[in-house]
Amino acid sequence: MNVDYKEIIRPKLTPKRYFHSLCVAEEAVILAEKYGCDTEKAYLAGVLHDIMKDISKEEMLKMFKEFDIILTDVEKQAPKLWHAILGSEYIRRELKIDDEEIISAVRYHTTAKPDMTLLEKIIYLADFTSQDRDYNGVDEMRIAVREDLTVAMKEALKFSVADLVSQEKAIHPDTIAAYNQVFMNM
Numbered sequence: 001m002n003v004d005y006k007e008i009i010r011p012k013l014t015p016k017r018y019f020h021s022l023c024v025a026e027e028a029v030i031l032a033e034k035y036g037c038d039t040e041k042a043y044l045a046g047v048l049h050d051i052m053k054d055i056s057k058e059e060m061l062k063m064f065k066e067f068d069i070i071l072t073d074v075e076k077q078a079p080k081l082w083h084a085i086l087g088s089e090y091i092r093r094e095l096k097i098d099d100e101e102i103i104s105a106v107r108y109h110t111t112a113k114p115d116m117t118l119l120e121k122i123i124y125l126a127d128f129t130s131q132d133r134d135y136n137g138v139d140e141m142r143i144a145v146r147e148d149l150t151v152a153m154k155e156a157l158k159f160s161v162a163d164l165v166s167q168e169k170a171i172h173p174d175t176i177a178a179y180n181q182v183f184m185n186m
């Protein structure tokens, strides 16, 4: 890596989020090694995945305008999804990342989507199982992700959907489509 992307994300993130980003990158490398994915891409996508997460809502809305990004109604009322949409465009436009796989892994790390690539799945799951994570069920998720990627995707999507339902929040169509795909065994 010629550019030190860690130093690019550091001033944009809280110390906690910076640490999380590095943990996700490390976890992504472990999963990439295990499942035969490019480890450098996995590391970089992990480092960058939350690059826009600590930007203020106002700043994000400004950047959406600047980047000509039109949010759907579901996206508008779910600010938690914004950093992924914005992050993928930011790394393309401002950091000149031209690897579509990395861009897409950042884009879908929150919602997931059907037909995810190996790298997309790895970043999505590494975000669940990185060393800094500490939620009810994280140990089971860590075991699953080291045993079988498909089983882990099922568990992670179940967790996400159930979590949104319990909060009575809307579910992004990409998440529903991803969930349906893994549980219809297509």
Ligand SMILES: [Fe+2]
Binding pocket: 049, 050, 053, 083, 084, 109, 110
């Ligand atoms: Fe995120």
Ligand SMILES: [Fe+2]
Binding pocket: 020, 024, 049, 050, 127
């Ligand atoms: Fe994250």
